Amino acid sequence: MLKNITRQLFARLNRHLPRRLVQRDVLPEANNLAAVAIPPSLSEQCLKIATLQERDLWQTFNSHPEGLNPSEVDAARETHGENQLPAEQPSPWWVHLWICYRNPFNLLLTVLGIVSYATEDLFAAGVIGLMVGISTLLNFIQEARSTKAADALKAMVSNTATVLRVINEKGESSWVELPIDRLVPGDVVKLAAGDMIPADLRVIQARDLFVAQASLTGESLPVEKVAHSRDGQQTNPLECDTLCFMGTNVVSGTAQALVVATGGNTWFGQLAGRVSEQAAEPNAFQKGIGRVSMLLIRFMLVMTPLVLLINGYTKGDWWEAALFALSVAVGLTPEMLPMIVTSTLARGAVKLSKQKVIVKHLDAIQNFGAMDILCTDKTGTLTQDKIVLETHTDISGKASDRVLHSAWLNSHYQTGLKNLLDTAVLEGVDEEAARGLSARWQKIDEIPFDFERRRMSVVVAEQADVHQLICKGALQEILNVCAHVRHNGDIVPLDEGMLRRVKRVTDTLNRQGLRVVAVATKYLPARQGDYQRIDESDLILEGYIAFLDPPKETTAPALKALKASGITVKILTGDSELVAAKVCQEVGLNAGEVVTGSEIDALSDDELARLAQCTTLFARLTPLHKERIVTLLKREGHVVGFMGDGINDAPALRAADIGISVDGAVDIAREAADIILLEKSLMVLEEGVIEGRRTFANMLKYIKMTASSNFGNVFSVLVASAFLPFLPMLPLHLLIQNLLYDVSQVALPFDNVDDEQIQKPQRWNPADLGRFMIFFGPISSIFDILTFCLMWWVFHANTPESQTLFQSGWFVVGLLSQTLIVHMIRTRRLPFIQSRAAWPLMLMTLLVMIAGIALPFSPLASYLQLQALPLSYFPWLIAILAGYMTLTQLVKGFYSRRYGWQ
CATH class of the missing domain: 1.20.1110.10 (Calcium-transporting ATPase, transmembrane domain)
Known part of the structure; x- marks a missing residue:
């Protein structure tokens, strides 16, 4: 009886709220999904689509390389409906009324009312009926209001997809941002790192596209997706390297893909429909x-x-x-x-919505109030998230336009996940110089960013017979693939003496609170074919670009308010420990002994759990480091909140008791979060x-x-x-x-x-x-x-x-x-x-x-x-x-x- 009460009550609480596409509480564990029956026809259809040639794809889905026009979109939507999972479809009012009535408390009272009526105690039966009616109607009215409010809140933070559509009668096409529920089969979508896969897709163009499929397959590592299958004998649709499925997310790379199924017709929708009756693990x-x-x-x-x-x-x-x-x-x-x-x-x-805090799941409110540890990134939380390019120098610390222009070409031509650093680099070069650079250098290829390498490269050419690879990324990751440095105009080996010089200069910049990004290059003979990660080797370190992200004025009082409210703040950042410590000092947060990611790798879970409780600042972390720290803090009995907005924050957001993200976050971070802040501020969070x-x-x-x-x-x-x-x-x-x-x-x-x-x-x-x-x-x-x-x-x-x-x-x-x-x-x-x-x-x-x-x-x-x-x-x-x-x-x-x- 108790299980029924709890299950029915909270099913109603969350029924009308936006759900995570990467579900923790709808689907069972990924490695148990094999037990869920998928119609053979769906598997056969997926396998057929996976091997179709591009020309046949356009014909099958009545689409075109320039995208669908409005009339084609309307026809497809009329046939296939909205791109919503079955559980998200609103119930008719009479079904909603019945659900509000049928909780065990009302059923018990109904039995008592029937007994009273059978014994001719009509007044008692009437009073009981009135009690049931009041309870049901109040619940119905309140849920209807909460549904309306939830829909309004959902519209404020809904995920979007970049779609190619015909925009006028002349047949001209343009990429437009649309809510994912407006997608229809036949749409062409653009994908980049951090994007959720908004529907079931067939890849038609791809560049180093890696997709995390753990929510469907349990695979811990991302898998590569391509436009033309490398295996013509595939028998498992989830292993098809040309298909992407709703509920997964892009880890790195870029692609264009054709929508082949939406809503309940997707693989994820079929799974959700078949396991919705299974009891979810209560939070x-x-x-x-x-x-x-x-x-x-x-x-x-x-x-x-x-x-x-x-x-x-x-x-x-x-x-x-x-x-x-x-x-x-x-x-x-x-x-x-x-x-x-x-x-x-x-x-x-x-x-909460009036205070710029959007609640995606109603029952997250209690965890919000119970939170006693808040783990958060540094950038944009403690700092203003308005990064300015402060300096661009060679390896000795002297200003260098060569370094700036190389960084500009890298940021300008990369098509993956553009961040604030790229924006700052692009704004750091005046318009005339930018026009000259783009006219002289043509893009040949790129190697997209990922959080394993922590760097990205573009290949450009000024002359037909020579290509130049320009690599930009975290200092240590760039040094790992460098064999030379440019010193006073000469290219010399990267020996121990040069490494000490590099460390001395970069540490000085870090202590000033500047975030250092290294820039390296490599000249290659012109060639046909794609460039790969293996080409990022034997590079020449050109110098550094350093960014200033000053602390917010509200950070110090917000940290004091959180401390007064019984919440301990811990900083989990991928940035340098010197930069992070400097920022903590400026906002009045005692960083104490800093723990880095390399030190975490050497610790057992018990050792890290003890260390995590007394450590304030963790630096140079990978996404898995963040997730591990959050999980161990929860194991020690804390209610842990995690605040993040990047693709690297998604694992920790899911692991936390209360995941907190911002409206401007990447899709996967917003989907993994329970709470969305319309303003990335600790003060808003404290309120x-x-x-x-x-x-x-x-x-x-x-x-x-x-x-x-x-x-x-x-x-x-x-x-x-x-x-x-x-x-x-x-x-x-x-x-x-x-x-x-x-x-x-x-x-x-x-x-x-x-x-x-x-x-x-x-x-x-x-x-x-x-x-x-x-x-x-x-x-x-x-x-x-x-x-x-x-x-x-x-x-x-x-x-x-x-x-x-x-x-x-x-x-x-x-x-x-x-x-x-x-x-x-x-x-x-x-x-x-x-x-x-x-x-x-x-x-x-x-x-x-x-x-x-x-x-x-x-x-x-x-x-x-x-x-x-x-x-x-x-x-x-x-x-x-x-x-x-x-x-x-x-x-x-x-x-x-x-x-x-x-």
Whole structure:
């Protein structure tokens, strides 16, 4: 039952939100995918497409090298639909309404309502029906609103693809950026490093194209894709070297490809449709609320039979006892939990969006608030992400136009993943010089960048018989393939003396906070055919280009705010340790002992886990280093967030409890993230964390209130049932009381949160909830028993003939105390004075209290089997409520001093 509750609840929470294409929670492990049946026709179709000649491809998909025109696009979309996975298709409203109804809490209440109707207790059946209707409709309305908000948020961060389309009646074509759901079979798309594969594709042009297929095949290494197959006897579509599949991503290289399948017709879509019924591994939020639900359900299953046995034995009327026990079960059913959770998370997501934080998955909000370690890159987070070319020098540190012009040719002619460094280089050469360079040098070929080599090359020619390879990249990776240096115009060997000179100059630049990129060249005889990575050898080191990326003004205060909020910041960067340490010093972050990637390689997991907890700065890291650090920090019990925007950050983003990226990130980083920042700033992130904690705090309030109130009420019922000659309250009264209490909780997601509740990371802790129930539940029982004594001895409601007066007195006290507990438990402070609830919650609780007092005096009183209370009852009522609030406040002080107040 618990699994059904949790699964249904969170399936609804996330149903309308943008999902990761590289799924962690929809598809099973990649190495288990072989067990999922794919239609033979799909495999045969893929194998056929993989071997088609380019001319046949255009005919098969009614396309052209210049792309589709608008009418062809409309026809293809009408035939194939939107490029969306089946799980992303919105449900009709009646299906959505049914899903909102069918949670186990509502089903349990429905059974109780049917039993009441069968026993001709029509009013009880009506009240139960009203409770179910309110819960379902509120959930339906709130989810519809959250869906609308989610769609708006999704549109703000949706991934795009570069598509070739005919743009006018003259048949002229142009590359345009379109949302991936607008792609249709027959479209021609352009791919580069960092791009998600937006649909199933057949490659028609490729240049060193490597694709990561781990999400489908489990292969740890990228595989190369080509335009013309190297193996004509392939039998497994996933191994076809001319096909790319939705859900994978480009690691390096460039390509043009033809869309051959979209949406549910893709390989990924077929897999998703066949495994959607399999239970996904619950995340931290789902596990937490699952444990809480289990606690409440166990409590209900234990207490309801006890109420039945005690009342049946003491009163002798087992049928009446059974109805009363069923009403107690209704009272213990947290039927508003789905609505409260959904509305609180949805409201939190909308508020976060106003602070430039887009939540892709609602349940990520809790992890956002629980985060106690934030791992982040340096560039663009601590720094301004506005890189300026500061200097261009030869190996001795003297300014060199030759180095600048070589770097410009490399950045200008490369077609892969252009970054801010390339932009800075292109802007560092004036327009006249740039025109001269592009006119003199023609591009021959390129060797794209990847994170294994950490360099990229272009091949250019000024003369027909000579080619020049220009390589630009990280200093050490360039030195690894250099055999000579250009020193004072001469080419000399790269010996130990020259290496010391190089290190001295580059270290000086690094200590100034400059990021150093090396430039090397090589002259080759002109030749036909592609250039390969092996050609990056025996290069001549020309010099360096150095970039300045100054720290943001907001970084230092943001780091202080994060520290004050209980979040430890760790820097995981691929940059030089000298540059990173300089930036950390400028923003007031104590870097301490720096750990580099080469040192990490020599450490075991246990050694690295211990080191990671006390180290602030990690430098010269590869993507796998980042992922390993994040994973080990999680293993040590931390809730880890990772913030990154590059293709090299994707593994760590997936490994983290909360992946954080930015709107300008590469596709794969945005898809792997749970949270998207519209502004790459730690200050924005800190504000988002605080909002996440507010959202979690309001959710926790309802669970605390419900748990403690239910425990106290049932304890009071057990005591009264054992000693009274009649029922302490009729089943009808319990139902009305529960209905009114639930109505008062509708406004809880809009409540204020005290500052001290958002100063530290917050986590689910069912053990704390159980202790909270034991401490605060019996408080209401104490005053319930005092009310029993009051009605029995002061107002002499001590016979079956006067039970209506007794029940009316306890009904009012029970409802008012249950409503007041909302204000008592929502804050550690003194309620109404030091901490006031938001006006919607104040208004709802006031209306419910007025209704509770008015019911015994209303025309409905006789029908509800209540009676007007004497005026002398109300001073006692005030005294009981005042005593209840005072004792609760005293216990709050003791409890918070000993156990804290989350």
